[in-house]
Amino acid sequence: MEVVEGEAFTEGGEMSSQDALSLLELRSLTKIFGGLAAVNNVDVEVEAGTLHAIIGPNGSGKTTLINMVSGLLQPTSGEIFFRGKNISDVRADQRAFMGIARTFQNIRVFGDMSVLENVMVARHCRTSSGLGSLLFKVPFKELNEEKEISRRAAEILDFVGIGLRKDAKAGSLPYGEQRLLEMAQALATDPVLLLLDEPVAGMNPSEKELVKSLIRRITDTGITVLFIEHDMEIVMDVSERITVFNFGKKIAEGRPAEIRDDPEVIEAYLGRD
Amino acid sequence: MEGLISPFVQTILIIGGINSILALSFYLPFSGGQLSLAQGGFMAIGAYASAVLTHNFGVPFAFALVGGACLSSLVGVGVCFPALKIKGIYLLLITLGFNEVIRVFFLNFAYTGGVGGFGGIQPLTNLFNLYLVLALLIIFFYRLHRSRLGRALRAISSDQDAAEARGIPLTRMKTFAFGAGGFIAGLAGGFYAHFVMFITSENFGFHRSLESMMFVILGGSQVLWGPVLGAYLITIIPESFRFIQSFRFEFLGICLIIMMILRPMGLLDAEVCRWKWWRERLLRKVAK
Numbered sequence: 001m002e003v004v005e006g007e008a009f010t011e012g013g014e015m016s017s018q019d020a021l022s023l024l025e026l027r028s029l030t031k032i033f034g035g036l037a038a039v040n041n042v043d044v045e046v047e048a049g050t051l052h053a054i055i056g057p058n059g060s061g062k063t064t065l066i067n068m069v070s071g072l073l074q075p076t077s078g079e080i081f082f083r084g085k086n087i088s089d090v091r092a093d094q095r096a097f098m099g100i101a102r103t104f105q106n107i108r109v110f111g112d113m114s115v116l117e118n119v120m121v122a123r124h125c126r127t128s129s130g131l132g133s134l135l136f137k138v139p140f141k142e143l144n145e146e147k148e149i150s151r152r153a154a155e156i157l158d159f160v161g162i163g164l165r166k167d168a169k170a171g172s173l174p175y176g177e178q179r180l181l182e183m184a185q186a187l188a189t190d191p192v193l194l195l196l197d198e199p200v201a202g203m204n205p206s207e208k209e210l211v212k213s214l215i216r217r218i219t220d221t222g223i224t225v226l227f228i229e230h231d232m233e234i235v236m237d238v239s240e241r242i243t244v245f246n247f248g249k250k251i252a253e254g255r256p257a258e259i260r261d262d263p264e265v266i267e268a269y270l271g272r273d
Numbered sequence: 274m275e276g277l278i279s280p281f282v283q284t285i286l287i288i289g290g291i292n293s294i295l296a297l298s299f300y301l302p303f304s305g306g307q308l309s310l311a312q313g314g315f316m317a318i319g320a321y322a323s324a325v326l327t328h329n330f331g332v333p334f335a336f337a338l339v340g341g342a343c344l345s346s347l348v349g350v351g352v353c354f355p356a357l358k359i360k361g362i363y364l365l366l367i368t369l370g371f372n373e374v375i376r377v378f379f380l381n382f383a384y385t386g387g388v389g390g391f392g393g394i395q396p397l398t399n400l401f402n403l404y405l406v407l408a409l410l411i412i413f414f415y416r417l418h419r420s421r422l423g424r425a426l427r428a429i430s431s432d433q434d435a436a437e438a439r440g441i442p443l444t445r446m447k448t449f450a451f452g453a454g455g456f457i458a459g460l461a462g463g464f465y466a467h468f469v470m471f472i473t474s475e476n477f478g479f480h481r482s483l484e485s486m487m488f489v490i491l492g493g494s495q496v497l498w499g500p501v502l503g504a505y506l507i508t509i510i511p512e513s514f515r516f517i518q519s520f521r522f523e524f525l526g527i528c529l530i531i532m533m534i535l536r537p538m539g540l541l542d543a544e545v546c547r548w549k550w551w552r553e554r555l556l557r558k559v560a561k
Contacts, residue, residue: 096440108435110428121424125440189440
């Protein structure tokens with residue numbers, strides 16, 4: 001009975017997403033790597049303001065999907081719509097400007113730069129000072145914009161909870177803090193949609209709690225979050241909607257309670273008996 | 274000033290200054306992760322163009338210098354198009370090929386003397402104008418390092434894809450890096466031409482580009498003083514060992530090997546350039 005009710009609810013949700021509510025829409029997206037379809041004809045809709053999780057066994061195409069949405073990979077076929085606009089041919093840096101930010105599964109902070117600089121550099125697309133101000137502004141006087149960038153960057157570092165480490169070299173931070181720094185970088189681009197690729201991978205329980213509350217606080221500011229995660233506890237706890245992948249295909253989608261009981265999902269994770 | 278310094282020292286100071294500018298021209302794209310071995314070619318364009326302007330058209334030196342540098346900057350922007358797709362060692366080969374294209378062009382271009390070289394250039398380079406430009410460049414690099422553009426370049430050098438995902442436009446930044454690098458190399462070429470007064474395409478071959486890289490690698494590629502120090506050292510070391518005659522270049526090679534073993538990241542890095550580092554070392558010595 002409960003399941004049926006749930007399904008009815010889901011359908012209603014999808015109906016309403018038709019009328020311009022969906023922030024990100026993937027239409028029959030496909031990526032083929034040398035004959036292997038990493039992502040195979042996938043349709044996903046992410047509604048504005050939701051916490052949407054993507055789960056699935058290793059190698060099921062989740063990261064490939066994120067790479068295509070953030071623009072680092074070109075899809076073999078299919079289309080990506082963001083705020084109703086087809087962005088399939090838009091460069092990654094322009095997508096960041098449009099409001100798509102991401103973190104990486106294998107941390108990719110700029111190790112030689114300070115923590116603060118790492119966040120400041122991510123403000124690039126929201127600021128404009130160029131060669132002109134570099135050459136002609138009064139020497140030895142810090143530019144106003146520069147002050148503003150570093151103030152905002154420090155603010156974001158405080159928000160993710162590593163404000164005290166701002167002068168440290170990014171490469172010298174412990175693993176968990178580097179993950180938080182990446183999230184700070186992503187937030188510094190003023191995103192509308194934040195893509196998190198396994199945000200708590202390799203973290204200890206207390207760090208996980210921290211990230212969990214951070215993700216909640218991020219959605220509270222109005223940012224839509226689409227995240228990949230293996231940690232089921234967090235996924236079930238935090239997310240409002242879950243899409244399940246297996247072998248590059250979407251096998252289920254729905255609210256956490258529905259996904260937990262979906263026989264196909266259980267089979268993908270645990271195998272058939 | 275001319276009376277105070279012996280001609281020998283003056284020559285060394287001028288060559289050292291020109292080499293420093295050349296080193297900075299390699300350093301700019303390099304700080305954005307772009308290896309360019311075309312700096313010798315850009316220098317050639319600056320040298321020939323400025324020499325033509327002063328010699329054939331009587332243009333004042335300052336304008337000729339900037340004109341030559343602008344032309345070389347334009348060509349630099351042209352080189353950046355293959356650089357948009359290609360990285361690392363492959364980019365090195367492409368830029369090297371570009372250097373040869375420019376060199377052979379001047380070897381065969383009759384208007385600028387072809388094989389016979391371009392002679393009769395006025396000796397307009399002096400310590401004053403050279404060091405004025407070098408000082409301006411150092412101020413520029415100092416400001417660049419702590420600016421929005423400088424940070425973006427360092428991010429690209431550290432991780433190109435991550436930088437792009439963070440909203441840094443790779444195309445625009447690389448165009449800037451190669452264009453500005455070409456401009457600075459063009460300045461070095463202009464000063465060089467108006468110092469030696471006779472230039473041939475041989476002056477701007479592969480070895481010149483390699484030298485520009487050597488300055489930076491030896492001096493240290495993290496801080497702007499690295500390339501400058503490297504340029505002066507490589508200018509001075511062979512000269513100060515003139516008494517062993519032709520073996521002095523052998524000596525330079527040995528010096529390079531030893532220095533790279535002792536400080537593989539270059540002589541200067543961010544640590545050494547910090548006042549605190551020296552103070553702590555001094556305090557430790559005193560404590561002992």
